[in-house]
Amino acid sequence: MQLNSELEAMLAGESGRARQWAVEHQLQVGRMFDAPDMVRVSQAHMMADAESIGIPGVEFMEGLAALPVEERRVAIPMITDPRGVDLDYYDPLGQTEDMANIERRFIAACRAMGILMTNTCINYQTVMPPVLGDHVAYGDTGVVIYSNSICGARSNFEGGPSALAAGLTGYTPRYGLHLDECRRATRRFVVSEQPQGLTDWGVLGAVIGRKAGSYWEVPVVEGIERVPTSDEAKHMGAAMASYGSTPLFHIVGVTPECESLCDVDAECLEAEPITRDDLNALRSSFGAHGEKVDVVVFAAPQLSLVEMQRVADLCRDKHRHPDTDVLVCTAASVYVDAKSAGFIDTIEAFGARVLQGTCFYQQYAREIGEANGWTRLLSNSTKIVNILGGYGYRPALASMENCVASAVAGKVVA
Amino acid sequence: MSIELKCHAGIGERVEGIALVAQDNFSARYDLDRIKGVFSRPEHALAGQSYVDKILVMNTAKGGVASAWMLHEMKSRGMAPTAILFNAANTILAQGAALANLPMVDRFEDGDVTTLIQTGDRLIVEPASGLVTVTSR
Numbered sequence: 255m256q257l258n259s260e261l262e263a264m265l266a267g268e269s270g271r272a273r274q275w276a277v278e279h280q281l282q283v284g285r286m287f288d289a290p291d292m293v294r295v296s297q298a299h300m301m302a303d304a305e306s307i308g309i310p311g312v313e314f315m316e317g318l319a320a321l322p323v324e325e326r327r328v329a330i331p332m333i334t335d336p337r338g339v340d341l342d343y344y345d346p347l348g349q350t351e352d353m354a355n356i357e358r359r360f361i362a363a364c365r366a367m368g369i370l371m372t373n374t375c376i377n378y379q380t381v382m383p384p385v386l387g388d389h390v391a392y393g394d395t396g397v398v399i400y401s402n403s404i405c406g407a408r409s410n411f412e413g414g415p416s417a418l419a420a421g422l423t424g425y426t427p428r429y430g431l432h433l434d435e436c437r438r439a440t441r442r443f444v445v446s447e448q449p450q451g452l453t454d455w456g457v458l459g460a461v462i463g464r465k466a467g468s469y470w471e472v473p474v475v476e477g478i479e480r481v482p483t484s485d486e487a488k489h490m491g492a493a494m495a496s497y498g499s500t501p502l503f504h505i506v507g508v509t510p511e512c513e514s515l516c517d518v519d520a521e522c523l524e525a526e527p528i529t530r531d532d533l534n535a536l537r538s539s540f541g542a543h544g545e546k547v548d549v550v551v552f553a554a555p556q557l558s559l560v561e562m563q564r565v566a567d568l569c570r571d572k573h574r575h576p577d578t579d580v581l582v583c584t585a586a587s588v589y590v591d592a593k594s595a596g597f598i599d600t601i602e603a604f605g606a607r608v609l610q611g612t613c614f615y616q617q618y619a620r621e622i623g624e625a626n627g628w629t630r631l632l633s634n635s636t637k638i639v640n641i642l643g644g645y646g647y648r649p650a651l652a653s654m655e656n657c658v659a660s661a662v663a664g665k666v667v668a
Numbered sequence: 669m670s671i672e673l674k675c676h677a678g679i680g681e682r683v684e685g686i687a688l689v690a691q692d693n694f695s696a697r698y699d700l701d702r703i704k705g706v707f708s709r710p711e712h713a714l715a716g717q718s719y720v721d722k723i724l725v726m727n728t729a730k731g732g733v734a735s736a737w738m739l740h741e742m743k744s745r746g747m748a749p750t751a752i753l754f755n756a757a758n759t760i761l762a763q764g765a766a767l768a769n770l771p772m773v774d775r776f777e778d779g780d781v782t783t784l785i786q787t788g789d790r791l792i793v794e795p796a797s798g799l800v801t802v803t804s805r
Contacts (some may be wrong), residue, residue, distance in 0.1 A: 279763075282766040287759065306738055307741065308744075311737050314740065394733055413733050413763040415740070415763055415766070
């Protein structure tokens, strides 16, 4: 793998131990995926929830953070994915002081390195969206698929350590989605039923992701008649990445790299229909009409200000059932705007709790489920219902409207 | 008897160990009880079996971005596999192997590694040169 003189110097330790570790890490990963060289990136975004890093991960970060300031500071703007604990609200969820302390130590280490604690998986809506052709090193599969597909940026799925390495060097190994040849379509899907609402877009994304089924497949979607909103595209992408490990999709006439099929070399691909049966089969696996609901969750991805307004409108002058908890996860920056707009007060008067800087499935979902006796979970996120089956929940899927109505009734209404 | 299997160059140092093989996939987040060091998802082909200090041989890696930290956490507690061999690794787990310094290779020239290697085989894994040797069966 080719390194320029700047990276060679880092590898030799001339910029300190942190950057030396980072280049060594990037060489290992780059060689495994046949990267010819490294590419400069404009931003890094790190996923590092307390549950996955554990004490050893915190100690690793603290080791870097203890280096002299010129050695430990990240080289490019670097932001963070949701945390595992909302430090303003964890004991009532059944999260422990040990969990909170992992977060506190990790946050202190990140700050010492100049990492911006944005704690968000919707940075493309709230922080600084990447632009067409922008090479970035993003974590969180939902962030990566949105940035690649909707913004036309270029990122692989960068796990926390790799995003950190990119933040320290300002480069990432040039493989996968950084290369033109990996961005061409490999599967061609034709939609005949137009999605209505966030959950439909999520279901469509999930069906395509399940059919595509690999990091190295790139779906192109035909037949979409209306440009999705940012929130709709967010749900579609997050679900596709969750069901298929898919990092990029194109929509003909919508996404920036695909005005027509020939832009993504898709004219000769077999057209595969997405049928009503496909969509209904996915929905029906998460149906639970009439069953008691333990917890309703709005998260995965975190809610935008527009989604917060819709939740508030639906909750106004109503109250949840006493046996059904309701959680809403958003970014701290959205929370501030939603607070001043009155949405937080309206949602909390309904009996829901708004969490800042977390996302439900990344915050010790198994432990808080056990602590609160939650098994039947209802959400409008096609992504979250996919994930939480592995964490002891019985997840069900409904529109945002029906989620709120179900919270009022205490059982799933459809 | 010794069988040499060529693969793509991978991550980590040369190691030796005993193979644990399944024609299934690997998710650090959803398939394992990482505290006890066993496969815990009931549907998994290796459910109930310990992966600690074994050379895991599996089809592919699954799971989200969080699993990149998990191999490091497992190895720090001495509750990790010795190495992992895949037909096809994914980017996230490869990044995690690099952080953990846990040997990982994939893409075997002679076909499906989960049939080329059997549970109980003694192996030498040399990631830098892309070579796995079955030294005894």
